């Protein structure tokens with residue numbers, strides 16, 4: 001006996017469906033990059049511009065943050081925002097160095113750009129004008145201090161001996177530390193007597209300043225006898241080195257006879273070929289630092305009177321780099337969302353999420369962040385927005401952006417048409433499935449002919465749109 005059922009949907013919840021062509025929510029087309037501004041102390045024009053541009057409809061508006069606080073560009077202030085770009089004029093090395101971020105918003109959401117830092121490089125003049133003479137015995141070791149002036153940006157050091165352009169030549173006996181600028185003479189000879197001037201160069205601003213000269217004089221109360229090496233320049237006990245960087249370890253000793261410097265790794269791991277040990281005894285240079293370069297390093301200074309050793313450990317770190325990031329997605333009401341976010345980093349990164357540029361608060365159980373992955377169950381229209389995953393460790397931060405669109409769908413049978421005919425056995429059971437696509441869930445009711453079937457015996461069911 002054939003049963004023919006007719007179906008009517010009596011009741012539905014309708015939502016507003018917003019569909020458009022092309023991107024509606026803001027998408028960055030230009031994000032700010034870090035800037036190192038060379039500040040020349042007597043140059044009047046001092047301004048920088050951070051760029052930021054996003055597409056969207058309606059066109060996005062822009063705001064900027066500096067060190068996590070909003071910037072309010074008032075007329076006449078040093079800040080101005082045009083398009084998305086932020087211009088800062090009359091740069092000030094105390095107030096403006098920091099981390100900048102652009103926010104682009106329209107009615108569909110807000111996105112937060114990557115972080116861009118502003119470093120202001122400068123080098124002031126030496127404040128001291130005179131230095132008292134240093135007197136040593138022949139055969140003794142000596143250290144002449146440089147004491148560089150206030151600065152920002154990497155410095156390099158050299159020493160003038162007596163008159164420019166005669167520079168101190170570095171060898172087994174004489175060493176200029178590129179960390180402190182100090183000049184070390186392992187064992188003084190009569191020819192070392194004269195005036196020494198420290199020359200400091202800022203590699204960013206290319207500016208150069210000279211310290212006051214220090215004169216080295218010999219004492220006439222005898223010659224210093226032989227003694228064992230005394231290590232005066234040593235590298236840090238623990239040093240964290242970023243992946244890919246070149247690290248230079250310094251080690252130098254005073255002593256009579258002039259000590260020889262040698263380098264080794266205590267675990268007897270040979271130096272890789274990229275390390276040129278023979279280049280300069282006082283500096284061990286490890287280019288393109290990698291995980292396998294981490295570990296102990298040892299420097300030994302030795303002469304006929306004895307030897308001394310210093311040790312230090314290099315550790316490897318890497319700022320986060322995204323390996324898995326969320327993609328834009330469109331979901332129906334009541335569906336659930338799972339977004340993976342993974343970054344490689346050393347030490348391991350931590351993760352957090354932003355929604356429309358604000359920290360994602362998960363007061364509700366349905367919103368969870370586990371190991372970086374964000375899951376939201378029972379989506380509602382208000383979950384729609386721009387989401388950003390941030391992976392960070394103490395060495396850096398990366399952002400990944402994605403949009404979640406939660407939509408409402410009117411009931412639609414096109415993907416699961418009700419069977420026109422179902423055969424059933426007399427006395428048997430029959431199941432006729434009714435699975436329209438709709439969001440949010442609606443009411444389903446059945447009719448047989450003209451007669452409405454009551455909601456009993458599970459005939460009228462509520463269906464979710466999709467699992």
Ligand SMILES: *[C@@H]1O[C@H](CO)[C@@H](O)[C@H](O)[C@H]1NC(C)=O
Nearest residue numbers: 066067094095096097098099
């Ligand atoms: C901004 O933060 C950096 C460190 O992240 C700090 O060095 C700088 O002084 C801060 N700038 C201001 C103006 O507070």
Ligand SMILES: *[C@@H]1O[C@H](CO)[C@@H](O)[C@H](O)[C@H]1NC(C)=O
Nearest residue numbers: 162163193194195196213215
């Ligand atoms: C060192 O400087 C002093 C004072 O400026 C000067 O009298 C002396 O001649 C200088 N010595 C040498 C070797 O240039």
